[in-house]
Amino acid sequence: xxxxxxxxxxxxxxxxxxxxxxxxxxxxxxxxxxxxxxxxxxxxxxxxxxxxxxxxxxxxxxxxxxxxxxxxxxxxxxxxxxxxxxxxxxxxxxxxxxxxxxxxxxxxxxxxxxxxxxxxxxxxxxxxxxxxxxxxxxxxxxxxxxxxxxxxxxxxxxxxxxxxxxxxxxxxxxxxxxxxxxxxxxxxxxxxxxxxxxxxxxxxxxxxxxxxxxxxxxxxxxxxxxxxxxxxxxxxxxxxxxxxxxxxxxxxxxxxxxxxxxxxxxxxxxxxxxxxxxxxxxxxxxxxxxxxxxxxxxxxxxxxxxxxxxxxxxxxxxxxxxxxxxxxxxxxxxxxxxxxxxxxxxxxxxxxxxxxxxxxxxxxxxxxxxxxxxxxxxxxxxxxxxxxxxxxxxxxxxxxxxxxxxxxxxxxxxxxxxxxxxxxxxxxxxxxxxxxxxxxxxxxxxxxxxxxxxxxxxxxxxxxxxxxxxx
Amino acid sequence: xxxxxxxxxxxxxxxxxxxxxxxxxxxxxxxxxxxxxxxxxxxxxxxxxxxxxxxxxxxxxxxxxxxxxxxxxxxxxxxxxxxxxxxxxxxxxxxxxxxxxxxxxxxxxxxxxxxxxxxxxxxxxxxxxxxxxxxxxxxxxxxxxxxxxxxxxxxxxxxxxxxxxxxxxxxxxxxxxxxxxxxxxxxxxxxxxxxxxxxxxxxxxxxxxxxxxxxxxxxxxxxxxxxxxxxxxxxxxxxxxxxxxxxxxx
Numbered sequence: 001x002x003x004x005x006x007x008x009x010x011x012x013x014x015x016x017x018x019x020x021x022x023x024x025x026x027x028x029x030x031x032x033x034x035x036x037x038x039x040x041x042x043x044x045x046x047x048x049x050x051x052x053x054x055x056x057x058x059x060x061x062x063x064x065x066x067x068x069x070x071x072x073x074x075x076x077x078x079x080x081x082x083x084x085x086x087x088x089x090x091x092x093x094x095x096x097x098x099x100x101x102x103x104x105x106x107x108x109x110x111x112x113x114x115x116x117x118x119x120x121x122x123x124x125x126x127x128x129x130x131x132x133x134x135x136x137x138x139x140x141x142x143x144x145x146x147x148x149x150x151x152x153x154x155x156x157x158x159x160x161x162x163x164x165x166x167x168x169x170x171x172x173x174x175x176x177x178x179x180x181x182x183x184x185x186x187x188x189x190x191x192x193x194x195x196x197x198x199x200x201x202x203x204x205x206x207x208x209x210x211x212x213x214x215x216x217x218x219x220x221x222x223x224x225x226x227x228x229x230x231x232x233x234x235x236x237x238x239x240x241x242x243x244x245x246x247x248x249x250x251x252x253x254x255x256x257x258x259x260x261x262x263x264x265x266x267x268x269x270x271x272x273x274x275x276x277x278x279x280x281x282x283x284x285x286x287x288x289x290x291x292x293x294x295x296x297x298x299x300x301x302x303x304x305x306x307x308x309x310x311x312x313x314x315x316x317x318x319x320x321x322x323x324x325x326x327x328x329x330x331x332x333x334x335x336x337x338x339x340x341x342x343x344x345x346x347x348x349x350x351x352x353x354x355x356x357x358x359x360x361x362x363x364x365x366x367x368x369x370x371x372x373x374x375x376x377x378x379x380x381x382x383x384x385x386x387x388x389x390x391x392x393x394x395x396x397x398x399x400x401x402x403x404x405x406x407x408x409x410x411x412x413x414x415x416x417x418x419x420x421x422x423x424x425x426x427x428x429x430x431x432x433x434x435x436x437x438x439x440x441x442x443x444x445x446x447x448x449x450x451x452x453x454x455x456x457x458x459x460x461x462x463x464x465x466x467x468x469x470x471x
Numbered sequence: 472x473x474x475x476x477x478x479x480x481x482x483x484x485x486x487x488x489x490x491x492x493x494x495x496x497x498x499x500x501x502x503x504x505x506x507x508x509x510x511x512x513x514x515x516x517x518x519x520x521x522x523x524x525x526x527x528x529x530x531x532x533x534x535x536x537x538x539x540x541x542x543x544x545x546x547x548x549x550x551x552x553x554x555x556x557x558x559x560x561x562x563x564x565x566x567x568x569x570x571x572x573x574x575x576x577x578x579x580x581x582x583x584x585x586x587x588x589x590x591x592x593x594x595x596x597x598x599x600x601x602x603x604x605x606x607x608x609x610x611x612x613x614x615x616x617x618x619x620x621x622x623x624x625x626x627x628x629x630x631x632x633x634x635x636x637x638x639x640x641x642x643x644x645x646x647x648x649x650x651x652x653x654x655x656x657x658x659x660x661x662x663x664x665x666x667x668x669x670x671x672x673x674x675x676x677x678x679x680x681x682x683x684x685x686x687x688x689x690x691x692x693x694x695x696x697x698x699x700x701x702x703x704x705x706x707x708x709x710x711x712x713x714x715x716x717x718x719x720x721x
Contacts, residue, residue: 416526417562424522424558425576425629426550435575439566439612 033080036060039182042085046151046185049158059171059181066175073299073328073359077273082245084183084216140198146191147202150218153189160191164220168251168281168307176275180216180249187217187248192227192258201230201263201449217248223258223286230261232449245273246297252280254288256310261289263449267296267459270327274300284310284339291448293456294321294329295463303361305334308342317346318447320456323356323388324463332361332393335375337403343374349441353384353464357391364405365397374404381411382440384433384464412440434461473500474553474636474670475537476521482531483520490516492695493532500636500670503663505681507674507706508692509714514674515559517692518641521672522556523549551579555635557626559642564613569625570595572613573632580633598631599624602658619646623655631662637670638663644680656683678710691717 039060043053068075140147146157154161171181192198223229246268254260260280268274274297280288290304306315317333329352335344350358360379381390392409414436422432437460438445445453476498483491490513498504508514520527521534523546533542536552544552564572573595578584586594599606604624614622623643630638643659644652660683663669673686681689681703689705690697691714699705699717709717 415562418564420519420522420524420526420546421558421562422564422572422576423546424550424556425572425633426547426579427576428547429545431575435567435572436564439564442566442568442612 032083034060034063034082034084034183038084042183042185045085048154051162052154055166055171056182059178062172063175063178063182066172066178068175069301072301073330073357075273075275075299077245085185140202143196143198144193145196145198146189148189150187150189150220151185153220157189157191160222161189161220164222164251164253165218166249166251168253169249169277169279173277176247177249177277179247180218180277184216184218184249187219187250188221188231188233189219190221190229190231192221192223192229194224195226196224197228198230201232201261203232215246215248219248219250221250221252221260221262223252223254223260225256225258227255228259230449231263233262233264234266244271246276247274248276248278250276250278250304252278252288254280254282254286254313256283257285258283259287259289261291262304263291265293265295265456266300268300269296270298270325272297274302276302278302278304280304280306280315282306282308282310282313282315282342285312286310287314287316289316290318290333292319292321292331293448294319294331295456295459297327297329299328299330301330303332303334303363305336306344307336307338308344309338310342311339312341313339314343315345317344317348318444319348320350320441320444320448321348321358322351322353322460322463323358324353326355326357328357328359330359330361332359332363334363335365337364337366337370337373337375340369340371341373342370345375346377346379347444348379349382349444350379350390351382351384351437351440351460352388352390355387357389359391360393362394363397364395366400366403366405368399370400371402373400373402375406377405377407379409380440381409382437383411383413384437430461430465434464437464472537475499476554476637476670476672477535477538478521478532479535480532481517481520481529481534483516483527483529485516485527489530490527490695491520494692494695494697495532496672496690496697498637498670498672501668502688503671503673503684503686505673505675505684505686505689505706506692506697507676507678507689507709510676512692513695514692515641518556518639518672518674521549521639522546522554547579550635553636555630555633555638557623557630557638557640557643559645561614561622561626563615565615567613568610569613570609573609573629576629577632595628595632599628601661602628602631603654604628620651620655623647623651624658627655627658627662631658631665634665634667635669636667637672640671640673642674642676644675644677652680653683656680660684678706681706693718 036057039056040053043056166181169177171178190202221231252260252262266274282288288306292304294300294302304317308315315335319331321329321331323329329350331348333346344364346362348360350360352358358381362377362379364375364377366373377394379392379394381392383390390411394407394409396405396407398405414433418436419429419432422435423429438457448456478494478496481491481494482489494517506514516527523544529542533540535541541549574591595609596606599609602624608617608621614625617625643655647655663671686703689701689703691699693714
C-alpha cells in the first residue's frame with residue numbers, strides 16, 4: 001500500500017471524524033501559498049509516480065517565470081493568499097448550515113433536491129447516486145469506456161494518461177495552464193474506444209469514486225475513430241468553493257470521424273475567479289462541439305479553442321454568458337483551420353445587467369494552404385441597463401483566398417416599448433425582462449441539452465429578478 | 472361586478488410637451504365608445520396613459536377603476552384588473568414565440584385554468600382559426616416578420632383569450648385594405664360582443680370601421696381635449712365634412 005492509499009484509508013475510517021489525523025499529519029497543506037514543498041506534498045499525498053512529481057515541479061517553475069496576461073479584465077490575484085490543495089475529507093466536513101445564506105436560498109429557489117444541494121455545497125463529498133447509475137456505468141464499461149476522475153485514471157491507466165496529459169494544451173501555454181500543471185487535482189478522464197457511440201451524456205454525477213471537484217481540475221477526453229461522446233460538466237446551481245481561484249485545463253482529442261460534445265455550465269459563487277483553458281484537437285472528418293453557459297463567478301476568462309488538424313474536421317462553439325452585479329465575463333472562441341475543407345461556427349450570446357461587463361473575443365485563423373474552409377461568427381449582446389457594458393473583439397486572420405468567412409454582430413438593449421407591451425398583458429416587469437432575455441437566447445437554447453436548458457431558463461429568471469442568483 | 476373606467480380631468484405630457492389637456496371620460500363595461508380625431512390630437516397618447524406607459528408624465532387629474540385611483544399603478548396591475556390595450560403598431564419580441572407569450576399572459580389572468588398544455592394549444596388554435604389566422608404564426612416570434620394584418624389579428628387573438636373587462640383598441644384599422652378591414656372588424660365585433668360583454672374605447676381616424684361595429688357613443692378629440700360627443704351620426708358627419716367644422720363651432 002503506498003502512502004496515498006494509506007491516507008485515503010485513514011480518511012475512510014474517519015468518515016464522521018473531525019479529520020484530526022490528516023491535519024496532524026500534513027499541517028502545512030492547510031496553509032496558503034505556493035512553493036516547491038507544497039507541490040511536492042500534493043504529489044506525495046496522491047501517491048503519484050515520479051514523472052508526475054517532476055512534471056509538477058517543472059510546471060511550477062514555468063508558472064513562476066510567466067507574466068500575468070497583459071490584456072483582458074483586471075486580475076488582482078495574490079497567489080500567496082490561495083490554498084492549492086484541499087483534502088477531500090476537509091471539504092466533506094463542512095456543514096450545510098455553514099454556507100452563505102444567499103447560496104442556500106438560491107438552491108431552494110432552483111428546487112435543487114436536498115441530496116444534490118448537500119453535494120454541491122460540499123457537505124457530502126459524493127452524490128448518493130450509485131444505485132441509480134450503476135447500470136449505466138456497467139454498460140459503459142462493457143464497451144471499454146473509461147470514465148474516472150483524473151487522479152484515479154493516472155493510477156489505473158498511467159501510460160494512457162501520460163500520452164494525453166498536457167499535450168494539446170502545452171504546460172507553458174500561459175501562466176494559468178502552468179499553474180494547473182503544478183497543482184492540478186481531480187477532473188474527469190474519459191476514453192471512448194473506436195466506433196463506440198455513447199448515447200447518454202456522461203455527466204460528472206455518474207462518475208464513481210469521485211473526488212471533490214477541486215479548483216484545479218484537469219480533464220482529458222479521448223474519442224477514438226468513429227466514436228461519439230457527449231460530456232456534461234458542472235451545473236446551474238451555484239458552486240460554493242473554499243478558495244477563490246478556479247483554473248482548470250480541459251484537453252479533448254477527437255480522432256478521425258469521431259464526434260465530441262462538451263457542455264459546461266458554471267455558476268460559481270461571486271467571489272471566484274474562473275480562468276480556465278479548454279482546447280480540442282480535431283482530426284480528419286471529426287467534429288467538436290463546445291457548449292458553454294457561464295453564469296457565475298467574479299471574473300471569467302474562458303476561450304475554448306479548436307485546432308482543426310485533419311481535412312473536413314469541424315467545430316461548433318456556442319456560448320451563453322451572463323454578467324450581473326459588476327462581474328466580468330470575458331468569453332470567446334478560437335478556431336485554427338490547419339487543414340483544408342474544415343469548417344467552424346461560433347455563436348456567442350451575452351447578457352449584461354446591473355453593472356455587469358461582457359466581452360467577446362473571437363479568433364478565426366485560416367492559414368495559406370487550408371483551402372475551401374468555411375467559418376461563421378455570430379456574436380449578439382444584450383445590455384439590460386445603463387450601468388452594464390459589452391465589448392466585442394472579433395479577429396479573423398484569413399490567408400487563403402478560397403475561404404468563406406462571415407461575421408455578424410449585434411448589440412441591443414431592452415426597449416421601453418417591449419417592456420410596456422408585455423406588461424400591458426399583465427406580466428410583471430421582471431417577467432417581461434426574462435421573457436425578452438430568453439427570446440434573445442431562443443435560437444441557441446435548442447442546442448443545449450434539455451435538462452440544462454430548463455435549469456438555465458429558471459436561473460436566468462432568478463438572475464433578472466432582484467433577489468436572484470448568487471453568481 | 473362590472474368595471475367602470477373613469478378619467479377625471481386628465482392632463483399628461485411627454486418631454487415637457489403637454490399632450491392631454493384635461494380629459495374627462497367614463498366607460499362602463501358593456502358600453503362601446505368610439506374616439507375619433509385628426510392626427511396629432513392625442514388619441515394614442517390617451518390610450519397609453521390609461522395603460523400606464525411610464526414615458527408619459529401625468530400632470531393633473533387621475534384615472535379611476537370603480538372609483539379607486541389607479542393613476543400611479545404599474546401597467547401590469549392595470550392589466551390584471553381588467554384593462555387591455557391593442558396596439559396600433561405592436562412591437563416585435565424577437566425569439567419569444569407567440570404561443571409562449573399567449574400562454575404566459577393567459578395564465579396571469581387565469582392561474583387556475585385546468586387546461587393541460589396540449590389542451591391549451593388546441594384551444595388557441597381554434598381561436599386563431601375563428602380569426603382566419605394562419606396557425607403557423609403561433610410558433611413564430613411575437614410579431615416577428617408579421618404583416619400589418621397579421622399583427623392586428625394577433626392583437627385580437629390576445630384580447631379574445633384574455634377577455635379583458637375594458638379594452639382600448641387603438642387604430643386597429645390602420646394600414647389595412649378594405650377586405651382585411653372588414654375581416655378584422657368582424658373578428659373584433661365577435662370578440663367584444665361575446666358574453667360577458669366588454670367595455671370598449673375604440674380609437675380611430677376614420678368612420679369606415681365604425682359602420683361594422685355600431686358604437687354607442689362617439690367622442691371627438693382635438694388638440695388634447697374631447698370637444699364633442701354624440702351618437703353614431705356624429706361619426707357619419709365627420710366622414711362627410713371632416714374635422715374642420717367642429718373646430719369652427721368651438
